[in-house]
Amino acid sequence: MDVNVTEKTVSYADIILISPYDIQTITELHITQQFNEHAKLHLTAIVKEESTDSCIDTATSQDNICVQQNLPDGQVRTLFQGLLSQLQIRAIHGIYYIELEALSYTWNMDIKRRRRSFQNQNLLYADLVESVIAPYTRADVIDHASGTTQLEHMVLQYEETDWQFLKRMASHFGAVLLAEPTATAPKFWFGLPEGRAGIPLSHIHYRIGKNLSAHSLTTAKGLGEDVNENDFISYTIETAQYFRLGDRIVLDGVEQVVGQSRATLREGIWSYEYVMMNEQGIRQLPIYNERIAGAVLSGTIIGINKDKVRLHLHVDAEQERDEASWFPYSIVYAAEGNSGWHCMPELRDNVKLYFPSRYEKEAVVINSLSTREISFEPEDPRFKYMGIASGKEMKLSDEEFMLSAHGGGIFIKLHDEKGIDLHSKSNLSLLTDNNIGLASKRKLDIRAEEAIYLLCGTSSILLDGQSDLLASSVQLEGSEQASTVTNDDEVEERDKKMAVRHEENIAPNEQSKEKDPAWFLNAVQLGLDVVGVIPIIGNTPKMMDSTTSMDRGKGAKEALTLAAAFPVAGPMIKGAQFVMQATAIIPQAMKKATKEEDYGMLSHNFQVASKYADEGDWINAARSVAGTIGLRMETTGSRHVLTDDSENKSNAIERRVSNIKNDMGNARFR
Secondary structure (H helix, E strand, O other): OOOOOOOOOHHHHEEEEEEOEEEEEEEEEEEEEEEEOOEEEEEEEEHHHHHHHHEEOOOOOOOOEEEEEOOOOOOOEEEEEEEEEEEEEEEEOOEEEEEEEEHHHHHHHOOOOOOEOOOOOOOHHHHHHHHHHHHOOEEEEEOOOOOEEEEEOEEEEEEEEEEHHHHHHHOOOOOOEEEOOOOOOOEEEEOOOOOOOOOOOOOOOOEEOOHHHHHHHHHOOOOOOOOOHHHHHEEEEEOOOOOOOEEEEEEEEEEEEEEEEEEEEOOOOEEEEEEEEHHHHHOOOOOOOOOOOOOOEEEEEEEEOEEEEEEEEEOOOOOHHHHHHHHEOOOOOOOOOOOOOOOOOOOOOOOEEEOOOOOOOHHHEEEEEEEOOOOOOOOOOOOEEEEEOOOOOEOOOOEEEEEEHHHHEEEEEEEEOOOOEEEOOOOOOOOOOOOOOOOOOOOOOOOOOOOEEEEOOOOOEOOOEEEEEOOOOOOOOOOOOOOOOHHHHHHHHHHHHHHHHOOOOOOOOHHHHHOOOHHHHHHHHHHHHHHOOOOOOOOOOOOOOOOOOOOOOOOHHHHHHOOOOOOOOHHOOOOOOHHHHHHOOHHHHHHHHOOOOHHHHHHHHHHHHHHHHHHHOHHHHHHEEEEOOOOEEEEEEOOOOOOOOOHHHHHHHHHHHHHHHHHHHHOOOO
């Protein structure tokens, strides 16, 4: 584009200064502009003596200083609008001078240092810039650098003004900021402005130079693959022509970009000095905030995934959980493979975010600082403690090691002097595929408030206010000590008396049937017969002999289950599990039986058993039906074989139960 560049001298008379101060004569005026800096005005002028005090007293940082130029066509061009930053009065030989400095309105963005984070990795740089300038009235930006680029990692503004922070963001693209010098609000370019293009200049004085250090730094940073040393050649010219930064000037056939300007009023003449550069050479090296290195920010955990956490940093007023960045959590110890100490913090825990370098993306979370109360006060610094939100704790001291849960209601304590203590408010189970050994050189103390059950194979011991023993052979040692004998004759006489007593207690028919298994079958049959008279079950299942298989249908299975709950039928069944299996039938059966008023003792037993069954006490329910459970006895009385199914069921069962009770009264243990 061909632009008329005819020069016309601009004099003092063409410059207009607008300010709150009573200025008589301008002696010196400079306006400078350059990339990444605020436009700056420096003024020296003569004021009246009586105005000096008011200049000092009334000056504020919001005082507007404006410089304009009258154009030949009658229009007015604004050269500068800015805010007062410095002011002083000097008196020299009775003449009073005011010296002031003003900065463009972008200076408002360069006053307050801030701490805040931008954690949304999908956030566009353009949106970040807009969010930064949003609090400033009528602020505006033209972005020629970022396009649609996303942050890709968390960005931290740390002890930086908004202007410093945006300069650093622009450097991510090798771009610069350019303040608008004539606006009355913070307005700037993010990146090099387009400017006017193709403005020719000829027959003009200039200086030329080459900035080799800038080229060396650019290539050293890995940013100089597409630049060479000639891209860092610059021209300095002086002219009365007005150009804006970003304008493209054609000088000696080479297009250059106006990168700096300095307007000066000297000896009544207004002139400009410009520095023009190759556009490739206007490249900002990456700017880093060195204050970030070593910085630590506190935050609250709002998300956990494997070994990473999301944070709401306390420097931010709010933080959307789904937009928060994932930070690695520094564990106490880690090694190759699967070894190490993995101990992640809990949600809402307070932690520290540590920045080991100037790069925000290297941030790591350290030091989980819980505000929850712990179950003890560690007065001794040698105490070691670990706890989680659900109440599980580990404590180590010089004397003991303790693991606890459920608020201390469940714990294992290992004490140097007191030994090992296991405590549980609920069940305590010891399970192993091999052996468990309990041994004591002094005493083994096992206590329970309600019951103790010991089961091994077909043998068992049940202690719950009554003592039941079940085994193929039970040996009892009397607590009354035998009288002392002094000679062989007395020993022989005592043995004879014991033998006679033994023979008297054994029924004749019992001696011949001691090994007969029919007695056990009869006991089971008794249980089946009892089931048979309960209306909800029906006909009595039959057991012909020990070699005949039973019908495994529903009725037989339930009958056998109930039979197993009777005292003499228990040995036929392994363990106490049949009592539990009977739960499907006993409640209904016993409740139904209580309605039969003519069943005599059977009805009474079932009434008692029904009460236990309602309470879920199956062992005492079974005891109420036939006396006791788990006892394997060989009685000295007669065995009452039950074979008659034609007699009245109620009377027969009542009689059979009575017979067995009588047999049990004459029981002896083997």
